[in-house]
Amino acid sequence: MMKRSLGILLTAIFFSVAVAPNLNAQEGPVQSLRGATAIDETAAVPDVRRQDTPDHRFRRSYRQQPPLIPHKMNKYQINLKVNQCLGCHNWPYNVDAGAPKISETHYMSREGAALDVVARTRWFCTQCHVPQVRTRALVPNTFKSPAEID
Numbered sequence: 001m002m003k004r005s006l007g008i009l010l011t012a013i014f015f016s017v018a019v020a021p022n023l024n025a026q027e028g029p030v031q032s033l034r035g036a037t038a039i040d041e042t043a044a045v046p047d048v049r050r051q052d053t054p055d056h057r058f059r060r061s062y063r064q065q066p067p068l069i070p071h072k073m074n075k076y077q078i079n080l081k082v083n084q085c086l087g088c089h090n091w092p093y094n095v096d097a098g099a100p101k102i103s104e105t106h107y108m109s110r111e112g113a114a115l116d117v118v119a120r121t122r123w124f125c126t127q128c129h130v131p132q133v134r135t136r137a138l139v140p141n142t143f144k145s146p147a148e149i150d
C-alpha cells in the first residue's frame with residue numbers, strides 16, 4: 001500500500017515538474033481534428049496527399065534504414081494470423097512475384113538462431129517499413145543523408 005501511494009506521489013510530481021511546463025508552453029487553445037470551425041459551419045476539406053509511388057524503389061538515407069515502401073499497400077492486411085506482405089516478399093514466393101526477399105535478418109530469432117519462417121519480431125512489417133507522401137515534414141529536422149551530401 002505504501003509503495004503504491006509513493007508511486008502515485010512520484011507520478012504526480014513528475015507531471016507537475018516535467019510535463020506541465022511543456023503544456024503551458026503550447027500556444028493557443030487545444031484544437032480538435034475539425035479545427036476552429038464552428039459547429040454550424042462546414043469544415044474545410046482536409047489536405048489529403050497521395051502516396052508517393054516511385055517507378056522503382058526509394059534510395060536509403062542511411063545504411064541501416066528499413067527500406068521505404070514504394071508501392072500501394074492499403075489492401076494488404078497484417079494481423080495476428082495473416083500477413084499479406086509475405087505472399088510476395090517471403091521466400092520462395094518472392095521469386096515469382098519479382099519482389100525483393102525479406103532480409104535474412106528477418107529469419108532470425110531474438111536470440112540470434114536462424115529460423116525457417118519469418119521471426120515474430122518482424123511480423124508487423126509496417127512497424128519499420130513505411131509509405132511516403134510528398135509534403136512538409138511533420139517534425140522539422142536537420143538530418144542530411146550521407147548519400148546526398150556532395
Ligand code: HEC
Binds near residue numbers: 068076
Ligand atoms: C503483390 C506483391 C507485393 C505485395 C503483396 C507487397 N509487396 Fe512490397 N514490393 C513488391 C515488389 C514487386 C517490390 C519491388 C518494386 C521495385 O523494385 O520496382 C516491392 C518493394 C517493397 C519494398 C522496398 C524494398 C527496397 O529494398 O527498397 C518494401 C519495403 C516493401 N515492398 C514492403 C512491403 C510491405 C510492408 C508489404 C505489405 C504491407 C508489401 N511490401 C506487400 C511486391 C509486393
Ligand code: HEC
Binds near residue numbers: 064066101128
Ligand atoms: C523491426 C523492424 C523491421 C520489421 C518489423 C520488418 N523489417 Fe524489413 N527491414 C528492416 C531493416 C532495418 C532492413 C534493412 C537492413 C536489413 O537488411 O536487415 C529491412 C529490409 C527489408 C527488405 C529489403 C531486403 C533486401 O535484401 O534488400 C525487405 C523487402 C523487407 N525488409 C520487407 C519486410 C517485410 C515484408 C516485413 C514484414 C513481414 C518486414 N520487412 C519487417 C526492418 C524491419
